[in-house]
Structures are given as structure tokens and as C-alpha cells.
Amino acid sequence: MKALLYLNEDLASSIAIRYADYLCSAADVQLHIIHIEEPDTRQQAGTGWVRRTWESGMQETGAQAVKRIIRTENVKCHFAGPPKIIVGDKEFETLRELRMGGFDLYMEGHIDTSSTDDFYSIVSSKLYSQAPCPTLMIKNLTVSQTAAIFLANAVDYQRLVTRFHDLFHNSKFDADIIYFKSSEQSELTFMDISEGGSILKETEKLLKHTGIPVNKTSVLCGTPEQAGDFLRNYAFVAANLPVRKSLRAEVLAHTPASVLFC
Amino acid sequence: MxxxxxxxxxxxxxxxxxxVARLAANTWSDLTLLAIQSGNTKIEENLIQAIVxxxxxxxxxxxxxxxxxxxSMTELKETAKGRWEVSSRARKEFSVVIRGGDARREILAEVAERNADLVILGCTKGIDCIWEGEAYLPQKIARDAPCSVLVIKSARKPDQIVAFLDQTNVSQESLEMINQMVTVNNAGLKIVGLKTPKGVKGDVEKKMVEILKYYNEREIGAWIKLVDTENLEEYVAQSTREGMVALWMGKESILSKIFARGLIEKLISNTQSSVLLLR
Amino acid sequence: MENNKISILILDDEPIVSKRLKPSLEKKGYLVETFTESEAALKRVKEKKFDIVITDLKMEGLSGMEFLTEVKKLYPDTEVIVITGFATMDTAKESFQKGIFDFLAKPFKLGEITSVIQRAEEKIRSNSQS
Known part of the structure; x- marks a missing residue:
């Protein structure tokens, strides 16, 4: 798979690059790096030679920052080419790179916060909603070989399974199927898998058909916080990109695990 | 330890x-069972039975x-007025000490005498946390002890430790205490960092990367979460439902400045699991 | 023993441990060498016999357990003190089976480790007299 990793010189990227390193050891990943220097509007320098000199200065600053983070994190994975440093708007340039480069996956670090508003603002951004490929929001470094296929009422399981299969069919990852049902209670409970209805049944069938090994299937019943916390040990949680605020989306907002939006 | x-x-x-026994055995610690009674003239029989x-x-x-x-309890000797002790040493020291008098004062005196690293105590499950008939005693010990204090309200083994490590000043001893708790409980670790409305400061981020690396290199499953300082109290309260809550409350800890007065007391009162105060 | 002074090797991948211990032990008259990498410590041990070795268990490369095994193989009478941030009953038992002198879980106070070192010193001195 051809993956693009966004790096900056911060805690989120520090986690993201180490996570990407782990991903490369578990799946066949051709890893590309991108960094975008976003100029302050007041910084926009003139035209012609003046602008080119100013841009190359910014590019150099960005290149140094990326070099520093790669060196500090001391990762073992191989990068497909030198990091790409672009000056411009982050969303616009990243989307353009994803389209032009024919990438299969986009990854970036986002530190898990207690605010669901932060999460909604990221997933509703142009970058996530218009990305031509799945996006992986790396929140933490969870070293596991099991991913969670996250289901709830009315999810597009076909899209979820197909995308998951396209990316990870030749990897070391296997999957658990997790179906979420919301309920206000003091502790998370597990229900009979028949409570997952036809979506769960069809997902199991489809995964079997695509040859992805499934370890276990669970139906969780609890609050988004409880379910999000339950998911913390998974390598990542594969889910549909939320298009509106919902309890299902809140699980993804609360989980400390990374989330793969398909 | x-x-x-x-x-x-x-x-x-x-x-x-x-x-207590599991923690002491796994960490090969010197262990003192400190039993408190109200009278200081003779040892109460039911206390002896409990100690056995x-x-x-x-x-x-x-x-x-x-x-x-x-x-053997028959070897208990009065070492001072209202204080009895029996000790033995194999690879580590094991002591039983009985002190009579005011529980808070006696516990703190023994902690100081032994230069302890950790005090552990249980209490009733309600918000008043009664210990030996005295309300809010665990809160007072947690507030006044010079070392780390673990208050256990539920003996259930925590599967997660939520550590509020003040990322700018966290002490090596605190990190090490967390290691032992994670190892003994075979638990996961959630490291909670503080974020101001302006975001996270560069030096704080750097420290958090170091803390995360520290645990990752030691193969401890650790997750980072950033919490707004204004929501901190609420988040800490919520975390007491998730597992053991560990707070660094050293002299230089910013947490002790951010938390409203009496938060430790409130935290211990409201927790359903256990609270570890690190110093 | 050099000039009747006890020599100590400290191996811990966390520099802060050596930084804390070295000056205090030197002040007490011990000859102290510190290492943060087990391979370098092993190389040194092969060159020179130390009276006391203090080692962490969990390190990159050669583990503390492998290191202490090597030390005891080379010099059975060197007293080894294990310090670890990740103590378990099994690791402690395994360490004692290999003949270590004592096992300390971190965090420990300076006084605690110095008293263990003093006990090890007493043992070394009484063995050398007999």
C-alpha cells in the first residue's frame, strides 16, 4: 500500500511516526512523508524572486524540522523517497498530493483530547471528508496485531470491509468485530451477538469471504466513553467517517486508539 | 521500597x-503492618486476631x-508508651507495629520514623471514608504524609491506571512508582497531560514525548490524553470510574496549584476504585 | 579490592540513577564506575573484577539478567545487587537463584541502597579475612 504520513515537529507527529514505523513492520507499506509550512497571511511575501527566496527559506525550515523529528524518533522503517516539503494551505496541498500521488492511505497524528468538539472539527474538515483514500487518525502508539471493525446501526459495512481488505489483506493484522449499542449504565456490558442484527451477520459473512481472519465478535452496550475505552488496546478502529454528530461518532472521539476512517 | x-x-x-501482600511480594519490599487502636495501655485482643x-x-x-x-505476636514488645513492635528479617524486613492513640498522628509518626516510600490503607466505600471510626482519615493521611499514599476503596484489581503526571516537573520516583503499579496489576496506563486554551506548550510536549518513550521502551502499553485545565477536575472525577487514579502532588507539581483546595479530599471521597497520590 | 577500597560497577540505562548514586558512594570511599549500556559494562567487567555490581534488569541489548549471569560466571564472589523498576516475584526468584546479594525495587531511597551496599561490603570483608 502507498501511504502518506503528515509530519510536523510536535508530540502528535512523534507518536505518528513511531506508529507508522510499526505499521510498516506489520503490513506492506510504501511510506511517503509530507510536511506543509503554512505561512501566516501577514508573512505572504511579494512576487517573483522575492517570493521564491521567501518560499525556499520556509521550505528549508520545514525540511529541517522533519529531519529533526525523524532523527530523534530513530525509526527503522524505510521511506520511499525524501520528505516532500510544501509551502501553502495544509488541507489544499495534502488533498492535492493524495490525488496526484495515487495514495491508498493518509495518516496523521492527533493527540487524544477530552473534547469531542476537537474530534468533530477534524472529521468534518475538507481533508477528511474529501480525501480520496482512507485516513488514519493516529492518537496513540498501540502495538497490537488486531484491528477492530466498528459497527453500529446503519453503518456502511460493505465499504468498511472492502476498504479494510484492500489495505490490509496482505498484512499481519487480524480483526475483531465490535458492534456498539448505546445505553446509559454504570458499566459496559456484552450482549448476545444476535443483538447486532443483520449488519453484524453480513459483516461476518463478508469478512469470511474476503479471507480476513476474525478472532471474535462482540456486541457492546454502554456509554460512548465506556465503549471508547474498551477499544483502547486495538491497533486501530476501522469505522465509517462520521458525517454528523452521533453516539457512534462519540465512541470514536473518546477512544484512545487510532481510528481508520473508511 | x-x-x-x-x-x-x-x-x-x-x-x-x-x-498489599501481592505488591509487597512482587516488589520485594520491606513491609510494615501498622495497626492502630484507640487505647495505649494494652493491646486489644481483636486487633491481634486481625493482625494474625x-x-x-x-x-x-x-x-x-x-x-x-x-x-509471632507473642514476641510483640513495647518500644515506647503505646507502641509495640515485632520485626524479623529474611531477605527483607517484615514488621508488625501497633500504636495506640490518634490514628492520623500515629500513622504519620510511623511513616516518618520508617522513612516509608508508600502508605496503603483502605476505608469504607461511602463519601466520608471512615477509618477506625474516624471520618475522612484517608484524606488527611493523603494530604499530610510526606510519601506516596494509596487509598483503596475497591479491592478489585484495576485494569487501567490513569496517571495525571504533571508533565513539566514529574519526578523519577513517581514514574518508577507507576511502573511498579502497572507491572503488579498487569494494567494499561493512560497518561493525562494538561492543555491550556492556547494549546500545549512546546516544553510540555517535549516532556510528554519523553514520558511516553520512557514507558514504550519498557514495553508498557501507554496512551496519552490531553485535558483542558478547566475540565481537569471533572475528568479526574470521571477517571475514578475507569481504574486506579494516580496524581502527582509533589511540591513542584502544577496539579497541586491547579486543583481547587480540598480536591484530594473530594477525589478520595468520590472515587469508586483506588487513588494513588505520588510524591 | 584496591588499596582496601571496595570497587562498585553500576549499570542502569537511566543515567539519573548513576548520577544520583555515584557522588554519594564516592563520598563514602567506594571506587565507582558507571555504565548505561550493558555491552560496555560487560566489556569492562571482563577487564576488571569489581567487588560489587549493581545492575538494572530491563535494558536494551544484553538484559540485566544475562549481564548478572555473566558476572557471576566470571567472578562468583562478586556481590550483585539488582535494582528494577518492574519487579515481579519471578524475576526476583530467578535473580536469587543466580546468586545475587539483594534485590531492590525502584523507587528506593539513597539510604536504602547504601545500607544494602554496606551489608555486601561487610560480607566481602569477612570473606576476605577468613
Whole structure:
């Protein structure tokens, strides 16, 4: 798979690059790096030679920052080419790179916060909603070989399974199927898998058909916080990109695990 | 490590002994069972019976490793007015100390005498946390002890430790105490960092990367979460439902400045699991 | 022993441990060498016999357990003190089976480790007299 990793010189990227390193050891990943220097509007320098000199200065600053983070994190994975440093708007340039480069996956670090508003603002951004490929929001470094296929009422399981299969069919990852049902209670409970209805049944069938090994299937019943916390040990949680605020989306907002939006 | 388990004759002291014994055995610590009674002229019989039970639990966990040598209650000697002690040493020291008098004062005095690293005590499950008939005693010990304090309200083994490590000043001892708790409980670790409305400062981020690396390199599953300082109290309260909550409250800790006065007391009152105050 | 002074090797991948211990032990008259990498410590041990070795268990490369095994193989009478941030009953038992002098879980106070070192010193001195 051809993956693009966004790096900056911060805690989120520090986690993201180490996570990407782990991903490369578990799946066949051709890893590309991108960094975008976003100029302050007041910084926009003139035209012609003046602008080119100013841009190359910014590019150099960005290149140094990326070099520093790669060196500090001391990762073992191989990068497909030198990091790409672009000056411009982050969303616009990243989307353009994803389209032009024919990438299969986009990854970036986002530190898990207690605010669901932060999460909604990221997933509703142009970058996530218009990305031509799945996006992986790396929140933490969870070293596991099991991913969670996250289901709830009315999810597009076909899209979820197909995308998951396209990316990870030749990897070391296997999957658990997790179906979420919301309920206000003091502790998370597990229900009979028949409570997952036809979506769960069809997902199991489809995964079997695509040859992805499934370890276990669970139906969780609890609050988004409880379910999000339950998911913390998974390598990542594969889910549909939320298009509106919902309890299902809140699980993804609360989980400390990374989330793969398909 | 030197551990003091403060005990009385109540059922919550019985309930924490399994945890105390497991922690002491796994960390090969010097262990003192500190029993408190109100009178200081003679040892109360029911206290002796309780101590014998606690001692037996300790020796069950020791797995014949030769960690502690047995002690007999008949060998208790009055070392000062209202203080009796019996000690033995195999690979590590095991002591039983009985003190009569005001529970808070006696516990803190023993902690100071032994230069303990950790005090562990249980209490009733309600918000007043009664210990030996005294309300809010665990809160007072947590507030006044010079070392780390673990208050156990539920003996259930935590599967997660939520550590509020003040990322700018966290001490090496705090990190090490967390390591041992994670190892003994085979638990996951959530490291909670503080974020101001302006975001996270560069030096704070750098420190958090170091803390995360510290645990990752030691193969401890750790997750980072950033919490707005204004939501901190609420988040801490919520975390007490998730597992053991660990707060660094050292002299330089920004947490002790951010938290409203009396938060430790509130936290211990409201927790359903256990609270570890790191110093 | 050099000039009747006890020599100590400290191996811990966390520099802060050596930084804390070295000056205090030197002040007490011990000859102290510190290492943060087990391979370098092993190389040194092969060149020179130390009276006391203090080692962490969990390190990159050669583990503390492998290191202490090597030390005891080379010099059975060197007293080894294990310090670890990740103590378990099994690791402690295994360490004692290999003949270590004592096992300390972190965090520990300076006084605690110095008293263990003093006990090890007493043992070394009484063995050398007999």
C-alpha cells in the first residue's frame, strides 16, 4: 500500500511516526512523508524572486524540522523517497498530493483530547471528508496485531470491509468485530451477538469471504466513553467517517486508539 | 521500597491485604503492618486476631521465596508508651507495629520514623471514608504524609491506571512508582497531560514525548490524553470510574496549584476504585 | 579490592540513577564506575573484577539478567545487587537463584541502597579475612 504520513515537529507527529514505523513492520507499506509550512497571511511575501527566496527559506525550515523529528524518533522503517516539503494551505496541498500521488492511505497524528468538539472539527474538515483514500487518525502508539471493525446501526459495512481488505489483506493484522449499542449504565456490558442484527451477520459473512481472519465478535452496550475505552488496546478502529454528530461518532472521539476512517 | 499498610480490625482492612501482600511480594519490599487502636495501655485482643489474619495473607503471597521470616505476636514488645513492635528479617524486613492513640498522628509518626516510600490503607466505600471510626482519615493521611499514599476503596484489581503526571516537573520516583503499579496489576496506563486554551506548550510536549518513550521502551502499553485545565477536575472525577487514579502532588507539581483546595479530599471521597497520590 | 577500597560497577540505562548514586558512594570511599549500556559494562567487567555490581534488569541489548549471569560466571564472589523498576516475584526468584546479594525495587531511597551496599561490603570483608 502507498501511504502518506503528515509530519510536523510536535508530540502528535512523534507518536505518528513511531506508529507508522510499526505499521510498516506489520503490513506492506510504501511510506511517503509530507510536511506543509503554512505561512501566516501577514508573512505572504511579494512576487517573483522575492517570493521564491521567501518560499525556499520556509521550505528549508520545514525540511529541517522533519529531519529533526525523524532523527530523534530513530525509526527503522524505510521511506520511499525524501520528505516532500510544501509551502501553502495544509488541507489544499495534502488533498492535492493524495490525488496526484495515487495514495491508498493518509495518516496523521492527533493527540487524544477530552473534547469531542476537537474530534468533530477534524472529521468534518475538507481533508477528511474529501480525501480520496482512507485516513488514519493516529492518537496513540498501540502495538497490537488486531484491528477492530466498528459497527453500529446503519453503518456502511460493505465499504468498511472492502476498504479494510484492500489495505490490509496482505498484512499481519487480524480483526475483531465490535458492534456498539448505546445505553446509559454504570458499566459496559456484552450482549448476545444476535443483538447486532443483520449488519453484524453480513459483516461476518463478508469478512469470511474476503479471507480476513476474525478472532471474535462482540456486541457492546454502554456509554460512548465506556465503549471508547474498551477499544483502547486495538491497533486501530476501522469505522465509517462520521458525517454528523452521533453516539457512534462519540465512541470514536473518546477512544484512545487510532481510528481508520473508511 | 518500604511499604506501610495501615490497618485496623474492619473488613476494608481485610479486603486490601491481598493487594498489599501481592505488591509487597512482587516488589520485594520491606513491609510494615501498622495497626492502630484507640487505647495505649494494652493491646486489644481483636486487633491481634486481625493482625494474625493479615500476616497469614502476606505469607501466602510470599510463595516460600524466603522473602520474610515469620513473626509471632507473642514476641510483640513495647518500644515506647503505646507502641509495640515485632520485626524479623529474611531477605527483607517484615514488621508488625501497633500504636495506640490518634490514628492520623500515629500513622504519620510511623511513616516518618520508617522513612516509608508508600502508605496503603483502605476505608469504607461511602463519601466520608471512615477509618477506625474516624471520618475522612484517608484524606488527611493523603494530604499530610510526606510519601506516596494509596487509598483503596475497591479491592478489585484495576485494569487501567490513569496517571495525571504533571508533565513539566514529574519526578523519577513517581514514574518508577507507576511502573511498579502497572507491572503488579498487569494494567494499561493512560497518561493525562494538561492543555491550556492556547494549546500545549512546546516544553510540555517535549516532556510528554519523553514520558511516553520512557514507558514504550519498557514495553508498557501507554496512551496519552490531553485535558483542558478547566475540565481537569471533572475528568479526574470521571477517571475514578475507569481504574486506579494516580496524581502527582509533589511540591513542584502544577496539579497541586491547579486543583481547587480540598480536591484530594473530594477525589478520595468520590472515587469508586483506588487513588494513588505520588510524591 | 584496591588499596582496601571496595570497587562498585553500576549499570542502569537511566543515567539519573548513576548520577544520583555515584557522588554519594564516592563520598563514602567506594571506587565507582558507571555504565548505561550493558555491552560496555560487560566489556569492562571482563577487564576488571569489581567487588560489587549493581545492575538494572530491563535494558536494551544484553538484559540485566544475562549481564548478572555473566558476572557471576566470571567472578562468583562478586556481590550483585539488582535494582528494577518492574519487579515481579519471578524475576526476583530467578535473580536469587543466580546468586545475587539483594534485590531492590525502584523507587528506593539513597539510604536504602547504601545500607544494602554496606551489608555486601561487610560480607566481602569477612570473606576476605577468613
Amino acid at each position: 518500604r511499604i506501610i499498610a495501615a490497618v485496623d480490625t474492619k473488613s476494608y482492612s481485610d479486603e486490601i491485604m491481598d493487594y 489474619r493479615y500476616r497469614n495473607t502476606v505469607f501466602e503471597h510470599e510463595e516460600d521465596a524466603g522473602l520474610y521470616a515469620p513473626v
